[in-house]
Amino acid sequence: MELAIISDTHLPRGARVLPEACVARLRAADLILHAGDLMRAEVLDALEALGPPVAAVHGNVDDAGVLARLPERRVVAAGGARIGMVHDAGPAAGRLERLRRAFGDCDAVVFGHSHIPLHETSADGAFQIFNPGSPTDRRRQPQHTMGTATVDGGPPAFTLIALG
Structure with a gap:
């Protein structure tokens, strides 16, 4: 199963569009x-x-229409893996373990908010966190980014994609 992962699109805003x-x-x-x-x-x-199909969570700048349709947190079953989703994963210090506790039955957590791409794996290799950055609002990052993941009966294999 192939996943496409984005966050922090912040649309519509001016002439900004998804690449x-x-x-x-x-x-x-x-x-x-x-x-x-x-x-x-x-x-x-x-x-x-x-x-x-689209699985999404709401973020901190989403309007009432988005808030009414999307949860703050969710767990998605995909290709044999369980992937937690949340927008704001909190401070960088202790993030991986904090998310592991919050999503204890998951193989990985996808999050956003910072616009900073990140992929971390726990020391035991059993849990991952992934932030795809943003395809539209790179802020201080050198490039717009998104992510992909392949899931085939095991943990997700995440890849960060630079969009230029």
């Missing part, structure tokens, strides 16, 4: 994960119109 390379990966995925800060319900509608 075509991002849209192509979203369309080709078996499942789209969005870790919050869509901003408007029509952004969720547009993602759902791409074809694959």
Whole structure:
């Protein structure tokens, strides 16, 4: 199973749009994960119109339409793995263990909020956290990014994708 993972799209805002390379990966995925800060319900509608199912959580800047449709946290079953989702994973210090406790039955947690791409694996290799960065709002990062994951009966294999 192929997952396309995005967060912090912050749309609509000015002339900002999802990069075509991002849209192509979203369309080709078996499942789209969005870790919050869509901003408007029509952004969720547009993602759902791409074809694959969408699993998402709301973020801290999402409007009432998004808040009404999406939970703050969720767990997604995908290809034999359990993936937790939350927008704001809190401070960097102790994040991996904090998320492991909060999502104890999961193999991994996908989160957003910071716009800083991150992939960490626990010392025992049994748990991962992944932040795909942002495809539209890189802030202080050198590139716009998104993520993918392949899940085939085991833990997710995450990849960070630079979009330029």
